[in-house]
Amino acid sequence: MSSNVHGVKKVKTNEELAQARKQKEAVKIKEYNDLVSRCKEEVEAKHFEFSTLRLTSDILQLNPDYYTIWNYRREILLQGIFPTMDEEAKQQVLQQELEFFMQLIRINPKSYSMWNHRRWCLSVMSKPDWQQEFKLVGKMLDLDARNFHGWSYRRNVVANIREQQLDTKEIDTKEFEYTSTKIKQSFSNYSAWHYRSKVLPSILKDMTDEERTAVGKKELDLIKNALYTEPDDQSAWLYYWWLVGRVPSHVQIVGAYSVSKTQFLFVVFDDEVQLAGDIAVQDEQNNKVNGSCYFQPPTMPSPLHSWMMKHWQFSFSNWIQVA
Amino acid sequence: MATEPPKTDKLEVDLHVKYIQSLNTKKDDLEYWLTEHLRLQGIYWGITALDLMKHVDALPREEVIKYVCDCQHESGGFGGHIGHDPHIQNTLPAIQVLATLNALDAIDADKVVKYVASLQNEDGSFQGDQWGEVDTRFCYIALSICSLLKRLDDINVKKCVEWIVKCRNYDGGFGNQPGGESHSAQIFTCVNALAIAGALHHVDRDLLGWWLCERQLKNGGLNGRPEKLEDVCYSWWVLSSLATIDRMDWINPEKLTEFILSAQDLEDGGISDRPGDMVDVFHTHFGIAGLALLKYDGLRSIDPVYCMPQHVIDSLGLPRLHQHNDKMESGV
Ligand SMILES: [Zn+2]
Numbered sequence: 226m227s228s229n230v231h232g233v234k235k236v237k238t239n240e241e242l243a244q245a246r247k248q249k250e251a252v253k254i255k256e257y258n259d260l261v262s263r264c265k266e267e268v269e270a271k272h273f274e275f276s277t278l279r280l281t282s283d284i285l286q287l288n289p290d291y292y293t294i295w296n297y298r299r300e301i302l303l304q305g306i307f308p309t310m311d312e313e314a315k316q317q318v319l320q321q322e323l324e325f326f327m328q329l330i331r332i333n334p335k336s337y338s339m340w341n342h343r344r345w346c347l348s349v350m351s352k353p354d355w356q357q358e359f360k361l362v363g364k365m366l367d368l369d370a371r372n373f374h375g376w377s378y379r380r381n382v383v384a385n386i387r388e389q390q391l392d393t394k395e396i397d398t399k400e401f402e403y404t405s406t407k408i409k410q411s412f413s414n415y416s417a418w419h420y421r422s423k424v425l426p427s428i429l430k431d432m433t434d435e436e437r438t439a440v441g442k443k444e445l446d447l448i449k450n451a452l453y454t455e456p457d458d459q460s461a462w463l464y465y466w467w468l469v470g471r472v473p474s475h476v477q478i479v480g481a482y483s484v485s486k487t488q489f490l491f492v493v494f495d496d497e498v499q500l501a502g503d504i505a506v507q508d509e510q511n512n513k514v515n516g517s518c519y520f521q522p523p524t525m526p527s528p529l530h531s532w533m534m535k536h537w538q539f540s541f542s543n544w545i546q547v548a
Numbered sequence: 549m550a551t552e553p554p555k556t557d558k559l560e561v562d563l564h565v566k567y568i569q570s571l572n573t574k575k576d577d578l579e580y581w582l583t584e585h586l587r588l589q590g591i592y593w594g595i596t597a598l599d600l601m602k603h604v605d606a607l608p609r610e611e612v613i614k615y616v617c618d619c620q621h622e623s624g625g626f627g628g629h630i631g632h633d634p635h636i637q638n639t640l641p642a643i644q645v646l647a648t649l650n651a652l653d654a655i656d657a658d659k660v661v662k663y664v665a666s667l668q669n670e671d672g673s674f675q676g677d678q679w680g681e682v683d684t685r686f687c688y689i690a691l692s693i694c695s696l697l698k699r700l701d702d703i704n705v706k707k708c709v710e711w712i713v714k715c716r717n718y719d720g721g722f723g724n725q726p727g728g729e730s731h732s733a734q735i736f737t738c739v740n741a742l743a744i745a746g747a748l749h750h751v752d753r754d755l756l757g758w759w760l761c762e763r764q765l766k767n768g769g770l771n772g773r774p775e776k777l778e779d780v781c782y783s784w785w786v787l788s789s790l791a792t793i794d795r796m797d798w799i800n801p802e803k804l805t806e807f808i809l810s811a812q813d814l815e816d817g818g819i820s821d822r823p824g825d826m827v828d829v830f831h832t833h834f835g836i837a838g839l840a841l842l843k844y845d846g847l848r849s850i851d852p853v854y855c856m857p858q859h860v861i862d863s864l865g866l867p868r869l870h871q872h873n874d875k876m877e878s879g880v
Pocket residue numbers: 231779780781782821831
């Protein structure tokens with residue numbers, strides 16, 4: 226949802242003020258609508274030129290969420306402007322697009338369309354500068370440490386940097402340390418804890434058992450610090466729970482039944498279960514029965530959970546074991 | 549500081565109906581023109597809220613149907629307004645409005661399904677349009693459209709589920725893409741996409757339920773992520789996810805009801821994100837939808853999976869993929 230419906234205070238108004246506002250708005254509305262219709266005309270006439278591109282700039286400055294205008298912009302670049310250019314000139318135009326983004330982000334940092342456009346620009350650049358993007362996203366997260374778009378973009382940038390490197394250890398370590406910094410700045414920075422949970426596995430991947438234990442101990446220290454400082458905050462608790470692993474509750478099979486002359490076998494458990502693998506079923510000759518399992522959503526609220534297995538053995542009267 | 553906004557403990561149905569009717573008469577406001585790309589979605593928010601309040605006739609049915617049809621492109625997709633480019637995000641509300649008005653035969657379902665299927669990627673995810681943005685929102689939208697049109701076989705549901713599961717996090721929630729932080733709106737889309745796909749067993753209900761119920765703040769409102777402000781639209785994203793996983797009783801319904809009601813504009817109608825802010829049709833819809841889920845007196849029930857009136861889903865012959873209404877059915 227566009228961000229302009231959030232956090233706008235309602236101000237008391239009277240007839241006089243409303244009238245004055247209306248008059249002022251009428252001018253703006255006319256300007257805006259003129260821009261939009263001129264731009265549409267140019268695009269429909271396939272005038273994919275710089276002058277049309279400038280029209281889209283004017284509109285987007287007033288309304289960065291207008292996705293169709295962003296689409297026009299890309300069409301103008303792809304169909305009218307790039308074909309006349311060499312790589313270097315193309316790169317320069319795209320660099321200007323990135324600067325245009327920087328202008329707009331000050332108006333509305335939460336517009337999806339804008340972020341999509343930046344991603345698109347980098348994807349069509351022959352030499353995208355990911356280090357520059359890395360610096361930029363760092364600055365953005367300094368301004369707002371929880372910005373959803375910012376973190377999302379950071380993942381995107383890091384993925385591209387990783388792709389260019391044979392050894393990803395350096396960037397992974399850097400990212401891990403980045404989350405440490407962010408968490409120490411604020412223990413309730415949930416975004417940073419989340420990101421840490423995604424980076425930690427790649428850090429541990431090539432470690433010896435001893436090294437892993439050392440990292441684990443340090444993680445527990447960090448969590449302990451966080452819990453003392455912010456005991457009511459869910460962030461560190463959830464991270465802790467994930468780190469040590471949730472203890473699965475003991476689930477038992479209540480029963481299993483097969484429907485005669487069909488391929489269906491039902492297995493009923495006394496609690497919710499997710500399957501890590503196939504349900505092992507054997508027939509009377511101790512042969513494994515193969516099939517695929519489907520969760521059976523209960524038709525009414527029930528503490529029992531049943532899974533249905535469709536097997537490939539047409540009829541067998543007795544099954545021996547379900548585990 | 550301004551005086552405290554006046555308070556009420558009831559839903560001002562008449563005011564909200566009037567507010568929704570007035571939306572198309574605000575051509576003197578620049579905002580009307582700046583939000584043109586949201587017009588079709590706005591119709592869905594308006595029609596759904598009206599239907600829940602038992603006033604669906606407050607908007608002219610034939611005109612609405614014609615408008616929706618005029619937003620469709622040759623490709624089968626719908627734009628946000630007449631002449632705007634097609635996008636999957638506008639295609640769902642088109643189908644939802646037509647379904648609610650019992651007018652699905654006004655469009656060529658084949659074309660719509662073909663458009664949706666054309667947006668599915670190799671890995672099972674969906675992009676929003678030809679420009680390639682990928683998001684779990686679009687998975688929900690694709691599944692929802694195909695389910696409403698009873699054409700789930702036309703897309704690869706299994707692969708889509710596999711991709712959604714990649715977006716699951718250690719807190720039980722889901723992000724916008726693999727690696728993305730959990731966010732209530734994304735959780736709504738993933739949990740309900742999985743419900744439509746018959747794959748809710750991928751959700752750790754207790755873990756996710758805990759995260760979701762922690763979204764309720766002292767003032768009764770819900771936020772979208774930890775440490776964020778309460779906001780009426782999250783009454784829907786959080787609450788409906790809890791309903792689908794059968795954990796709605798983990799939050800305090802009275803306090804949430806109070807919070808939503810306190811965000812009403814008692815002069816001009818409509819509901820805002822927070823008490824005292826400017827209202828909009830988006831928050832009006834989600835506030836009323838939240839109240840409907842809370843079984844607020846006088847409102848029709850709502851289906852948490854499709855975010856549409858339950859009677860519409862029932863009359864389409866679609867199964868109830870949640871356990872919510874079965875438990876507390878009080879009749880429409
Ligand atoms: Zn909101």
